[in-house]
Amino acid sequence: MAAVGVVGAGYVGLTTAACLAGLGHDVVCAEVDESKVEQLSRGAVALGEPDLAPLVREGLDAGRLRFTTDVSAVEGREFVFACVPTPTGRDGTADLGAVEAMLSALSLEPHTVLVVKSTVPVGTCARIASVAGVSVVSNPEFLREGHAVEDFRHPGRVVLGGETPAVERVAALYGDLDAPVVRTDHASAELGKYASNAFLALKLSYVNLLARLCERTGADIGAVTRTMSLDERIGPHFLRPGPGWGGSCLPKDTRALEVSASAAGVDFTVLRAAIEANDRQHDHVVARVRDAAGGSLDGVRVGLFGLTFKAGTHDLRDSPALAVAGRLAAAGAVLTGYDPGTGDGDPAGPVQRVDDPVLAAKGARVLVVLTEWPEFTRLDWGQLAAVAEGEVVVDTRDVLDPVALRGSGLRCVRLGHSR
Ligand SMILES: NC(=O)C1=CN([C@@H]2O[C@H](COP(=O)(O)OP(=O)(O)OC[C@H]3O[C@@H](n4cnc5c(N)ncnc54)[C@H](O)[C@@H]3O)[C@@H](O)[C@H]2O)C=CC1
């Protein structure tokens, strides 16, 4: 079993640390946020990832996992995983400040393999290898929030970019993963990550535009995407229209790829179009709510259902629900929002967050479903209709049953459906 260091205890770092400890490795996880370290050290996990909290507690109890604010604690380890953030920086490229801060705080020993899990632009790992004097393996992460542990245990693929001995050492660390392993160079591994996220974004913008075309032409987006999904070359995933794609990575990575491609002399117009279409998708949802409100949103009370960027996560980063909320508020709407995944203290922008769906519906002229929480299908919509002022639900995620809603006295407006 190996001695492993992990830097950063967010979605990627904490999942990596806990899962590697679960495989029997000895893991120390360094994190700059003192309160996070304090909480994690007593087994309190704030991320709502299924199976993660018990795995962290198992690792702590077995003495195979510990947390520290002292980044030098990872020095001397056989593997150091970089799992720090790479948010959008100036001009849309990835801000590598946290990666650089981590490297300058560390004195790595020559036998250490530095494994870069953070999403970094092409050229970053080669540059780090040339200055850090250690082997660097690019091992981009593909986990989905809400499925982090499951995706670690059953990844669709493992990508390892770098020189052979170091790559094989990292492959061995993961044990028997039943997944295809892509062994490649740094640049291809780095680009493969951006290429994957940006492709998902492209697919979603395409579907959202199709949904708008359906609204204009009388076609049904459900039938259109089912037709597409039965073609194995297209596949059934990422074909659901919504209020726009968001989250901490799809928007930032798509933008970063577009900007870096442009800097490399490749005009990636299709990515720019996908980003612009996503922006317009938020406006489109606002237009549908405005129509439902009778033409103006000024002073109109709107009840929002769902604030997170998708169901199954607490994460509000770059949430399309909040982007729509911001535009509704700018048009004068008064917003109340209910989300089963968020709590007091979570930033909700212009939305007054409430813990009870009835309070979100109370006095609302329009109800809007912005996140596909399964809980929403089980709400008592008759009760919500009784306290609402209007009778329209704009369901941007197609989670509600329009026929059942009609029985509750509500009319359902869906994206991609003209009726
Ligand atoms: N969230 C996700 O689902 C995925 C994220 N990624 C990528 O992984 C990287 C990390 O993402 P997340 O885990 O979501 O970020 P996060 O924001 O959830 O966690 C990052 C953690 O690193 C800590 N940190 C920042 N600078 C540090 C330093 N110098 N030393 C020690 N700790 C430091 C932060 O306090 C934070 O707790 C990013 O590059 C992201 O693009 C890749 C795949 C999936």
Ligand SMILES: O=C(O)[C@H]1O[C@H](OP(=O)(O)OP(=O)(O)OC[C@H]2O[C@@H](n3ccc(=O)[nH]c3=O)[C@H](O)[C@@H]2O)[C@H](O)[C@@H](O)[C@@H]1O
């Ligand atoms: O690099 C990352 O951080 C991760 O980004 C995404 O994962 P995640 O951010 O968890 O979110 P997704 O499940 O991809 O959803 C992204 C957005 O697309 C939207 N979406 C997704 C699917 C769909 O059919 N329709 C749709 O509108 C979601 O609601 C959400 O707003 C990728 O799916 C992961 O593979 C990747 O590792």
